Amino acid sequence: MPGAIDLHTHSSVSDGTESPSELVAAAGRAGLSAVALTDHDSTAGWAEAGAAAREAGLTVIPGMELSTRFGGKSVHLLGYLFDPADSGLVAETARIRRSRVDRAEAMAQRIAADYPLRWEDVLRQTGGEGTTVGRPHIADALVALGIVADRGEAFAGILHPRSGYYVPHYAPDPVEGVRLIRAAGGVAVLAHPGTRGAANVIPQDALAVLVDAGLFGLEIGHRENTDDGKQRLHQLADAFGLAATGSSDYHGAGKPNRLGENTTSPAVLDEIVARGSGSEPLS
Ligand code: AMP
Ligand code: ZN
Ligand code: FE
Ligand code: FE
Secondary structure, eight states: OOOEEEOOBOOTTTTOSSOHHHHHHHHHHTTEEEEEEOOBTOOTTHHHHHHHHHHHTSEEEEEEEEEEEETTEEEEEEEESOOTTOHHHHHHHHHHHHHHHHHHHHHHHHHHTTSOOOHHHHHHHSOSTTOOOOHHHHHHHHHHTTSSSSHHHHHHTTTSTTSSOOOOOOOOOHHHHHHHHHHTTOEEEEOSTTTTOGGGSOOHHHHHHHHHTTOOEEEEEOTTSOHHHHHHHHHHHHHHTOEEEEOOOBOGGGSSOOTTSSOOOHHHHHHHHHHOOSSOOBO
16 A cells, blocks of 8 residues: 655754654655655755655655735745746745744844843754744744743743734735745645634635635645634635645654644645646655
Protein backbone atom coordinates (compact mmCIF):
# COMPACT_ATOMS: atom_id res chain seq x y z
CA MET A 1 0.00 0.00 0.00
CA PRO A 2 1.41 3.41 -0.90
CA GLY A 3 2.18 5.75 1.98
CA ALA A 4 0.23 8.77 3.13
CA ILE A 5 0.36 12.29 1.65
CA ASP A 6 0.99 15.32 3.88
CA LEU A 7 0.95 18.72 2.13
CA HIS A 8 1.79 21.24 4.89
CA THR A 9 5.08 21.24 6.84
CA HIS A 10 7.63 23.78 8.09
CA SER A 11 11.42 23.54 8.33
CA SER A 12 13.99 25.79 10.00
CA VAL A 13 13.86 27.95 6.85
CA SER A 14 10.84 29.43 8.66
CA ASP A 15 9.60 28.39 12.11
CA GLY A 16 10.03 24.61 12.08
CA THR A 17 12.83 23.13 14.19
CA GLU A 18 14.33 20.70 11.64
CA SER A 19 16.38 21.46 8.53
CA PRO A 20 14.65 20.63 5.22
CA SER A 21 16.69 17.41 4.88
CA GLU A 22 15.95 16.36 8.48
CA LEU A 23 12.26 17.00 7.85
CA VAL A 24 12.23 14.90 4.66
CA ALA A 25 14.07 12.07 6.46
CA ALA A 26 11.45 12.23 9.25
CA ALA A 27 8.70 12.07 6.60
CA GLY A 28 10.31 8.93 5.20
CA ARG A 29 10.45 7.34 8.66
CA ALA A 30 6.77 8.28 9.15
CA GLY A 31 5.98 6.25 6.02
CA LEU A 32 4.79 9.15 3.86
CA SER A 33 4.88 8.75 0.07
CA ALA A 34 4.69 12.52 -0.52
CA VAL A 35 5.37 15.54 1.66
CA ALA A 36 5.03 19.23 0.76
CA LEU A 37 7.55 21.66 2.21
CA THR A 38 5.55 24.85 2.85
CA ASP A 39 7.73 27.26 4.78
CA HIS A 40 6.25 30.68 5.49
CA ASP A 41 6.88 33.15 2.65
CA SER A 42 10.02 31.34 1.44
CA THR A 43 11.18 28.75 -1.07
CA ALA A 44 14.73 28.66 0.33
CA GLY A 45 14.39 25.04 1.49
CA TRP A 46 13.30 23.53 -1.83
CA ALA A 47 16.71 22.47 -3.15
CA GLU A 48 17.82 20.77 0.08
CA ALA A 49 14.44 19.03 0.47
CA GLY A 50 14.54 17.85 -3.14
CA ALA A 51 18.00 16.35 -2.69
CA ALA A 52 16.85 14.58 0.49
CA ALA A 53 13.77 13.18 -1.32
CA ARG A 54 15.92 10.82 -3.39
CA GLU A 55 17.59 9.53 -0.22
CA ALA A 56 14.30 9.09 1.66
CA GLY A 57 12.53 7.43 -1.27
CA LEU A 58 9.56 9.78 -1.34
CA THR A 59 8.26 12.72 -3.35
CA VAL A 60 8.65 16.31 -2.17
CA ILE A 61 6.03 18.73 -3.43
CA PRO A 62 7.63 22.18 -3.44
CA GLY A 63 5.35 24.71 -1.77
CA MET A 64 5.00 27.71 0.47
CA GLU A 65 2.58 29.11 3.05
CA LEU A 66 1.95 32.68 1.95
CA SER A 67 0.96 35.23 4.61
CA THR A 68 -2.07 37.36 3.70
CA ARG A 69 -4.48 39.50 5.71
CA PHE A 70 -8.25 39.85 5.38
CA GLY A 71 -10.38 42.07 7.62
CA GLY A 72 -7.48 42.61 10.02
CA LYS A 73 -7.03 38.85 10.51
CA SER A 74 -4.16 36.68 9.35
CA VAL A 75 -5.12 34.32 6.48
CA HIS A 76 -2.67 31.71 5.20
CA LEU A 77 -2.55 30.44 1.62
CA LEU A 78 -0.73 27.26 0.63
CA GLY A 79 0.87 27.46 -2.81
CA TYR A 80 2.21 24.40 -4.65
CA LEU A 81 4.35 23.80 -7.74
CA PHE A 82 4.74 27.47 -8.69
CA ASP A 83 7.83 28.97 -10.33
CA PRO A 84 10.13 30.02 -7.44
CA ALA A 85 11.77 32.63 -9.72
CA ASP A 86 8.48 34.34 -10.64
CA SER A 87 9.23 38.04 -10.24
CA GLY A 88 5.84 38.99 -8.76
CA LEU A 89 5.96 36.33 -6.08
CA VAL A 90 9.68 36.89 -5.37
CA ALA A 91 9.10 40.62 -4.83
CA GLU A 92 6.02 40.13 -2.63
CA THR A 93 7.57 37.45 -0.40
CA ALA A 94 10.73 39.55 0.01
CA ARG A 95 8.54 42.46 1.13
CA ILE A 96 6.69 40.24 3.63
CA ARG A 97 9.94 38.77 5.03
CA ARG A 98 11.48 42.24 5.47
CA SER A 99 8.35 43.44 7.26
CA ARG A 100 8.41 40.33 9.47
CA VAL A 101 11.91 41.24 10.70
CA ASP A 102 10.90 44.85 11.48
CA ARG A 103 7.76 43.62 13.19
CA ALA A 104 9.58 41.05 15.33
CA GLU A 105 12.05 43.72 16.42
CA ALA A 106 9.16 46.06 17.31
CA MET A 107 7.49 43.30 19.33
CA ALA A 108 10.77 42.46 21.09
CA GLN A 109 11.14 46.15 21.98
CA ARG A 110 7.62 46.24 23.51
CA ILE A 111 8.23 43.01 25.42
CA ALA A 112 11.59 44.33 26.66
CA ALA A 113 9.73 47.02 28.61
CA ASP A 114 8.43 44.29 30.94
CA TYR A 115 10.77 41.30 30.47
CA PRO A 116 14.57 40.90 30.17
CA LEU A 117 14.42 40.13 26.42
CA ARG A 118 16.87 41.61 23.90
CA TRP A 119 16.60 41.58 20.10
CA GLU A 120 19.87 39.57 19.96
CA ASP A 121 18.13 36.83 21.97
CA VAL A 122 15.50 36.56 19.23
CA LEU A 123 18.03 36.68 16.37
CA ARG A 124 19.96 33.82 18.01
CA GLN A 125 16.84 31.62 17.67
CA THR A 126 16.57 32.16 13.90
CA GLY A 127 18.65 30.32 11.34
CA GLY A 128 20.27 33.65 10.45
CA GLU A 129 20.03 35.52 7.11
CA GLY A 130 17.26 34.13 4.95
CA THR A 131 15.12 32.67 7.74
CA THR A 132 11.51 33.84 7.71
CA VAL A 133 11.26 35.37 11.18
CA GLY A 134 8.07 34.88 13.17
CA ARG A 135 6.58 34.96 16.63
CA PRO A 136 7.80 31.36 17.21
CA HIS A 137 11.39 32.70 17.26
CA ILE A 138 10.41 35.26 19.92
CA ALA A 139 8.75 32.38 21.78
CA ASP A 140 11.95 30.32 21.60
CA ALA A 141 13.93 33.27 23.01
CA LEU A 142 11.42 33.59 25.88
CA VAL A 143 11.80 29.85 26.56
CA ALA A 144 15.61 30.09 26.48
CA LEU A 145 15.44 32.91 29.03
CA GLY A 146 13.14 30.86 31.27
CA ILE A 147 10.30 33.38 30.97
CA VAL A 148 7.85 30.77 29.60
CA ALA A 149 7.93 26.96 29.49
CA ASP A 150 7.20 26.46 25.77
CA ARG A 151 5.93 28.06 22.55
CA GLY A 152 2.35 27.29 23.54
CA GLU A 153 2.59 29.31 26.75
CA ALA A 154 4.21 32.20 24.87
CA PHE A 155 1.41 32.26 22.26
CA ALA A 156 -1.31 32.05 24.91
CA GLY A 157 0.15 35.07 26.74
CA ILE A 158 2.92 37.44 25.69
CA LEU A 159 2.59 36.80 21.92
CA HIS A 160 -1.20 36.83 21.77
CA PRO A 161 -2.70 39.53 19.48
CA ARG A 162 -4.47 41.06 22.49
CA SER A 163 -1.44 41.02 24.82
CA GLY A 164 -0.46 44.61 24.08
CA TYR A 165 2.91 43.46 22.72
CA TYR A 166 1.54 42.36 19.34
CA VAL A 167 2.54 44.19 16.16
CA PRO A 168 1.22 43.12 12.73
CA HIS A 169 3.50 42.68 9.71
CA TYR A 170 2.80 43.61 6.11
CA ALA A 171 0.70 41.08 4.21
CA PRO A 172 -1.25 41.33 0.95
CA ASP A 173 -4.95 40.64 0.48
CA PRO A 174 -5.76 36.92 -0.05
CA VAL A 175 -7.11 37.65 -3.55
CA GLU A 176 -3.75 39.16 -4.45
CA GLY A 177 -2.11 36.08 -2.93
CA VAL A 178 -4.16 33.67 -5.06
CA ARG A 179 -3.43 35.75 -8.17
CA LEU A 180 0.32 35.73 -7.45
CA ILE A 181 0.42 31.95 -6.93
CA ARG A 182 -1.65 31.32 -10.07
CA ALA A 183 0.40 33.75 -12.17
CA ALA A 184 3.51 31.80 -11.15
CA GLY A 185 1.91 28.55 -12.39
CA GLY A 186 1.01 27.37 -8.91
CA VAL A 187 -1.97 25.78 -7.16
CA ALA A 188 -3.56 27.70 -4.25
CA VAL A 189 -5.24 26.17 -1.19
CA LEU A 190 -6.70 28.12 1.72
CA ALA A 191 -4.83 26.93 4.85
CA HIS A 192 -6.69 25.92 8.05
CA PRO A 193 -9.76 28.11 7.27
CA GLY A 194 -11.88 26.71 10.11
CA THR A 195 -9.79 27.43 13.19
CA ARG A 196 -12.18 30.08 14.49
CA GLY A 197 -15.32 27.94 14.14
CA ALA A 198 -18.14 27.78 11.58
CA ALA A 199 -19.36 31.31 12.33
CA ASN A 200 -15.93 32.74 11.46
CA VAL A 201 -15.20 30.77 8.30
CA ILE A 202 -14.58 33.13 5.36
CA PRO A 203 -17.93 34.58 4.13
CA GLN A 204 -19.35 33.02 0.96
CA ASP A 205 -19.03 36.21 -1.11
CA ALA A 206 -15.37 36.66 -0.14
CA LEU A 207 -14.68 32.99 -0.96
CA ALA A 208 -16.38 33.47 -4.35
CA VAL A 209 -13.82 36.18 -5.17
CA LEU A 210 -10.95 33.81 -4.29
CA VAL A 211 -12.52 31.07 -6.43
CA ASP A 212 -12.79 33.51 -9.36
CA ALA A 213 -9.09 34.28 -8.89
CA GLY A 214 -8.35 30.55 -9.22
CA LEU A 215 -8.42 29.06 -5.71
CA PHE A 216 -8.16 25.26 -5.96
CA GLY A 217 -8.98 23.94 -2.53
CA LEU A 218 -9.60 24.17 1.20
CA GLU A 219 -7.40 22.56 3.85
CA ILE A 220 -10.20 20.91 5.81
CA GLY A 221 -8.18 18.18 7.54
CA HIS A 222 -6.18 20.21 10.08
CA ARG A 223 -6.08 19.74 13.85
CA GLU A 224 -6.95 23.39 14.53
CA ASN A 225 -10.11 23.46 12.37
CA THR A 226 -13.07 22.99 14.72
CA ASP A 227 -15.66 20.26 14.04
CA ASP A 228 -18.36 22.74 13.04
CA GLY A 229 -15.76 24.68 11.06
CA LYS A 230 -14.98 21.52 9.07
CA GLN A 231 -18.69 20.90 8.46
CA ARG A 232 -19.10 24.41 7.07
CA LEU A 233 -15.96 23.99 4.92
CA HIS A 234 -17.32 20.77 3.38
CA GLN A 235 -20.53 22.65 2.45
CA LEU A 236 -18.48 25.43 0.85
CA ALA A 237 -16.21 22.95 -0.99
CA ASP A 238 -19.30 21.26 -2.44
CA ALA A 239 -20.95 24.58 -3.35
CA PHE A 240 -17.87 25.95 -5.14
CA GLY A 241 -16.40 22.72 -6.51
CA LEU A 242 -13.25 23.07 -4.39
CA ALA A 243 -10.93 20.20 -3.48
CA ALA A 244 -10.49 19.19 0.16
CA THR A 245 -6.97 18.62 1.49
CA GLY A 246 -5.71 17.43 4.87
CA SER A 247 -2.27 18.01 6.37
CA SER A 248 -0.32 18.10 9.60
CA ASP A 249 1.20 21.63 9.64
CA TYR A 250 4.25 19.94 11.18
CA HIS A 251 6.78 22.28 12.86
CA GLY A 252 9.18 19.63 14.25
CA ALA A 253 9.51 20.10 18.02
CA GLY A 254 7.85 23.55 17.77
CA LYS A 255 4.29 22.21 17.82
CA PRO A 256 2.61 18.94 18.85
CA ASN A 257 1.44 18.34 15.24
CA ARG A 258 2.84 15.01 13.94
CA LEU A 259 3.65 14.14 10.30
CA GLY A 260 0.75 12.33 8.61
CA GLU A 261 -1.79 13.07 11.35
CA ASN A 262 -4.03 14.50 8.60
CA THR A 263 -3.63 13.45 4.98
CA THR A 264 -4.68 14.26 1.42
CA SER A 265 -6.06 11.69 -1.04
CA PRO A 266 -3.89 10.51 -3.97
CA ALA A 267 -6.60 11.75 -6.38
CA VAL A 268 -6.38 15.30 -5.03
CA LEU A 269 -2.56 15.24 -5.17
CA ASP A 270 -2.75 14.00 -8.79
CA GLU A 271 -4.99 16.98 -9.59
CA ILE A 272 -2.55 19.39 -7.90
CA VAL A 273 0.35 17.90 -9.89
CA ALA A 274 -1.67 18.09 -13.13
CA ARG A 275 -2.48 21.77 -12.52
CA GLY A 276 0.85 22.97 -11.19
CA SER A 277 2.98 24.21 -14.08
CA GLY A 278 5.67 26.36 -12.45
CA SER A 279 7.83 23.58 -11.03
CA GLU A 280 8.00 19.78 -10.76
CA PRO A 281 7.57 17.35 -7.86
CA LEU A 282 11.00 16.34 -6.55
CA SER A 283 11.89 12.67 -6.11
P1 AMP B 1 3.52 34.81 12.93
O1 AMP B 1 3.28 34.40 11.50
O2 AMP B 1 4.89 35.33 13.13
O3 AMP B 1 2.47 35.76 13.44
O4 AMP B 1 3.42 33.49 13.81
C1 AMP B 1 2.44 32.53 13.50
C2 AMP B 1 3.08 31.15 13.53
O5 AMP B 1 3.20 30.76 14.87
C3 AMP B 1 2.26 30.09 12.82
O6 AMP B 1 3.03 29.52 11.79
C4 AMP B 1 1.98 29.03 13.81
O7 AMP B 1 2.34 27.75 13.36
C5 AMP B 1 2.82 29.39 15.00
N1 AMP B 1 2.00 29.21 16.20
C6 AMP B 1 0.79 29.77 16.43
N2 AMP B 1 0.31 29.39 17.64
C7 AMP B 1 1.24 28.55 18.15
C8 AMP B 1 1.32 27.79 19.36
N3 AMP B 1 0.36 27.85 20.28
N4 AMP B 1 2.42 27.03 19.57
C9 AMP B 1 3.41 26.97 18.64
N5 AMP B 1 3.38 27.67 17.49
C10 AMP B 1 2.31 28.44 17.25
ZN1 ZN C 1 4.47 28.31 11.31
FE1 FE D 1 -0.66 28.71 8.94
FE1 FE E 1 1.74 26.33 8.67
